[in-house]
Amino acid sequence: MSQSDPVAIFRQEAQDLLEQIEQGLLDLAHRPGDRDLVDAVFRGLHTLKGSGAMFGFDALAAFTHHCEGAFDRVRKGQALASAELVAAVLAAQDHMRALAEGREASIEEGEALLARLHAAVEAGGGAAPAAAPAETTYRIRFSFPADALANGTRPLPLLDELRELGACDVRALTDQVPPLAELAPADCCLGWEVVLTTAHPPSAIEDVFIFVIDDMKLEVEVLEADEPAAERAPAVVIEAAPDAAAQAAPAAAGKAARGGESVRVPAERLDELMDRVGELVIAQSRLTQLAAGSADPQLRNVSEEIERLAAELRDTMMVVRMVPVGQLFNRFRRLIHDLARETGKDIELVTAGETTELDKTVIERLADPLVHMIRNAADHGLETAEQRLAAGKPATGHITLSARQAGAEVLITITDDGRGIDRARVRAKAVEAGLIAADAVLADNDLLQLIFHPGFSTAQTVTNLSGRGVGMDVVKRTIEGLRGALEMTSEPGAGSVVTLRIPLTLAIIDGLLVRVASARYVIPLAAVEECVELSPEQDLRSTGRQLLNLRDQLVPFIRLRELFGAGTQPDPYQKVVVVATGQERVGLAVDQILGDHQTVIKSLSSFHAEVETFSGATILGDGGVAMVLDVPHLVAAGQRQDARLRAAS
Amino acid sequence: MASVLTVDDSPSIRQAIKIALGAAGHEVVEAGDGAEGVAKANSGAFSLIITDLNMPVMDGLTMIRTLRSQPSYAGVPILFLTTESDDGIKAEAKAAGATGWVTKPFQPDQLVRIVSKVLAA
Amino acid sequence: MNRTAEMSDRSSERAMLVLTFDLQGETFALEADLVREVLDVAPETAVPGAAPFVDAVINFRGRVIPLADLRLAFGMGRSESTRDSRIVVIEHELDDEPALIGLRADKVHEVTSVPLSDTEDAPSVGLRWRADFIRCLAKREGEIIVVPDLAQIFATRGGAVGTVVPFAQT
Numbered sequence: 001m002s003q004s005d006p007v008a009i010f011r012q013e014a015q016d017l018l019e020q021i022e023q024g025l026l027d028l029a030h031r032p033g034d035r036d037l038v039d040a041v042f043r044g045l046h047t048l049k050g051s052g053a054m055f056g057f058d059a060l061a062a063f064t065h066h067c068e069g070a071f072d073r074v075r076k077g078q079a080l081a082s083a084e085l086v087a088a089v090l091a092a093q094d095h096m097r098a099l100a101e102g103r104e105a106s107i108e109e110g111e112a113l114l115a116r117l118h119a120a121v122e123a124g125g126g127a128a129p130a131a132a133p134a135e136t137t138y139r140i141r142f143s144f145p146a147d148a149l150a151n152g153t154r155p156l157p158l159l160d161e162l163r164e165l166g167a168c169d170v171r172a173l174t175d176q177v178p179p180l181a182e183l184a185p186a187d188c189c190l191g192w193e194v195v196l197t198t199a200h201p202p203s204a205i206e207d208v209f210i211f212v213i214d215d216m217k218l219e220v221e222v223l224e225a226d227e228p229a230a231e232r233a234p235a236v237v238i239e240a241a242p243d244a245a246a247q248a249a250p251a252a253a254g255k256a257a258r259g260g261e262s263v264r265v266p267a268e269r270l271d272e273l274m275d276r277v278g279e280l281v282i283a284q285s286r287l288t289q290l291a292a293g294s295a296d297p298q299l300r301n302v303s304e305e306i307e308r309l310a311a312e313l314r315d316t317m318m319v320v321r322m323v324p325v326g327q328l329f330n331r332f333r334r335l336i337h338d339l340a341r342e343t344g345k346d347i348e349l350v351t352a353g354e355t356t357e358l359d360k361t362v363i364e365r366l367a368d369p370l371v372h373m374i375r376n377a378a379d380h381g382l383e384t385a386e387q388r389l390a391a392g393k394p395a396t397g398h399i400t401l402s403a404r405q406a407g408a409e410v411l412i413t414i415t416d417d418g419r420g421i422d423r424a425r426v427r428a429k430a431v432e433a434g435l436i437a438a439d440a441v442l443a444d445n446d447l448l449q450l451i452f453h454p455g456f457s458t459a460q461t462v463t464n465l466s467g468r469g470v471g472m473d474v475v476k477r478t479i480e481g482l483r484g485a486l487e488m489t490s491e492p493g494a495g496s497v498v499t500l501r502i503p504l505t506l507a508i509i510d511g512l513l514v515r516v517a518s519a520r521y522v523i524p525l526a527a528v529e530e531c532v533e534l535s536p537e538q539d540l541r542s543t544g545r546q547l548l549n550l551r552d553q554l555v556p557f558i559r560l561r562e563l564f565g566a567g568t569q570p571d572p573y574q575k576v577v578v579v580a581t582g583q584e585r586v587g588l589a590v591d592q593i594l595g596d597h598q599t600v601i602k603s604l605s606s607f608h609a610e611v612e613t614f615s616g617a618t619i620l621g622d623g624g625v626a627m628v629l630d631v632p633h634l635v636a637a638g639q640r641q642d643a644r645l646r647a648a649s
Numbered sequence: 650m651a652s653v654l655t656v657d658d659s660p661s662i663r664q665a666i667k668i669a670l671g672a673a674g675h676e677v678v679e680a681g682d683g684a685e686g687v688a689k690a691n692s693g694a695f696s697l698i699i700t701d702l703n704m705p706v707m708d709g710l711t712m713i714r715t716l717r718s719q720p721s722y723a724g725v726p727i728l729f730l731t732t733e734s735d736d737g738i739k740a741e742a743k744a745a746g747a748t749g750w751v752t753k754p755f756q757p758d759q760l761v762r763i764v765s766k767v768l769a770a
Numbered sequence: 771m772n773r774t775a776e777m778s779d780r781s782s783e784r785a786m787l788v789l790t791f792d793l794q795g796e797t798f799a800l801e802a803d804l805v806r807e808v809l810d811v812a813p814e815t816a817v818p819g820a821a822p823f824v825d826a827v828i829n830f831r832g833r834v835i836p837l838a839d840l841r842l843a844f845g846m847g848r849s850e851s852t853r854d855s856r857i858v859v860i861e862h863e864l865d866d867e868p869a870l871i872g873l874r875a876d877k878v879h880e881v882t883s884v885p886l887s888d889t890e891d892a893p894s895v896g897l898r899w900r901a902d903f904i905r906c907l908a909k910r911e912g913e914i915i916v917v918p919d920l921a922q923i924f925a926t927r928g929g930a931v932g933t934v935v936p937f938a939q940t
Contacts, residue, residue, distance in 0.1 A: 010661035
């Protein structure tokens, strides 16, 4: 199905509309009197119905029609946007979603939802729904001037419209048709008499002709009516037409001001574009190398120009793929609403930093882990209202989602103000699962990290919400698959905080190219704090405990040539690249620093993805391959090494 | 053959109109709401405008009235899209200056015929 | 279901089309339709910390692909590089995803057709190699050709244990 297929476009549109409707309903739950919200929800339902009918989604259109009708009544002041009405339409969302996706949706479920909807409207309703009006039979006679057809008037659609009003009996009136010899074929000489039985008011009949009424003759007569005063002069009716309903333009959809045009682009095209840009960067870096070795100044000029352009293109691509994280956060409002109902707890979602942007792919991959962690917080972290009050806390539990950019990473935190993590229970569970010995001594941080170990579960009962076997270990792996990291802190009685650190971009980063023995490696520049020299004397002196004195701070360092088993002798003047993750730093001793390198990170096959030291590989200008170092892992390794050496001495 | 502006907040409907009229040789430009419709209308010269009525930012009736008040569009045919349950809207639309209507849902060939008729008039 | 029967599902009714190559004097064969390209030896980059069986990567048309050494899976030592050494790039499933993998070869012969009637399962005893690493043995002109079970070899990372170099206490 090509992207220009309206049905494909409709499917996406339907999802967007359903989301908008849902957000509007959730807002309406808090502000039931807000007319703009009512209009916005109505409009969404109206469009969903209309477009659905256009593309064959008849079940969806029929179902949505009822929701639209209910909101139309609210719009007209005939019913209230009660909490029950909002809940009823919210409950219908999943059913509508299923219909919009073309999935099977239970008819019984649909009927139950509609029944609930009607009950909600009646309960909050002002005027009772008008009883079905009795049907009346009309005789309609109309004819056109001879030149009507030439002027573009077409009687057939008009007859069709009359037919839509009710049962029709149509008869052509041929009394004006001249003999064949005198007939001008383009002339309209026919008239029509239609006997129509309908429940619609007479104005509906006039409406059919409203655009042609100036050029025709029309008579509408009620047959066997009680009232003799048949409305025969259409002109009179039209003057009385409800012009008065001065419809004020519905306000702009709330907050979202439409600034500037935007274009929808399928995500696959962005990915392709990203790949092309990646390849361009590689080729450009080869060109730079070639130009550097050439004496031709023109070649060097062009090469520099292309280097600049490639860098700009790359930066633009980064931005193009960025999407505000608020989009993701909004999806969770519904989740919290449902979780609150399911757990019976009072839960409020607080969000911060919605405008922080992340790569589109990353946002998609974060959705499931975040859902899992929110469910965890709601299910295990937060206490019930009574428990909270007894503990002196406010009855409403809060789950806070926040995002902020820190350097080349985005930090996303999920905070709850619940009961915190019970260390004793974690320990017991870990021992039971065989993860640690019963008498093992663990730092608090390490104990908490056990929660992310496969085979661990703190749930005493597997609840409906979070016990799907998805597990925190899967969450951790997903985050690491994004080259991110997961940290957790928790205070008993006060709550827990899970912090996700995600790199801003997946694919292209600025790197520092270094040489260790005869191999080259890339260190992500964003993690590099500084580079210092390691003199031979310092090198010798520090074999006992490998520390650098950096402006009076002791920084552990790792000799990469030892780590990588290089075997040969080190260069006389090595360099130490100091890298950092959060608060922790480590120095990496290398033989030579070769310079900056814009790195298109290629992911590694499963054979090598297991090697934690590296987060990927890159192709250099000369076609060779350099492994990209995983800084957090090396930092952790450095800390462990230092701890071990300290314990040994 | 003709330059047509389609104004609708539903991208799938705009695409359906674009394909149907495009196949008939017309050039179709899209706008997503009434305000954008006015802007596009004024930056081009269209022979026909097809508009939805229910749109955010600026609805169809307001857009029609706005365009009708301009000499450039006082006489250009404007069709509006309506569903069966839009009671009473035709009178209002006529008062605002609409030339005719198209009922949703419509078949592509129905649309093409209506457009041809309107353009020929 | 014995392996010979398995193969007959996949290859043609009566014969297998294979690429034959040498490793330390023994002849091996791979299904020809797995082979993407045969390269002269390319510059390799070591991956410290990887399983010895797959201790390096190469640049193959702009992609970084692993370089595997089947010799290690079959208990042979590493070979010196000679003028005949080649890298056979194949496309094969790795952990349920399609992947490009380079295989070292001392010498590559030709693509040839081996009638299924000339193949047999590996005997369960008496073989100096792991039986589960062998899909079947083929006989041709008096010599034995080993058709390795790549899926099994890859899944077990060549069966080798340990890492390329001893990590310094980390």
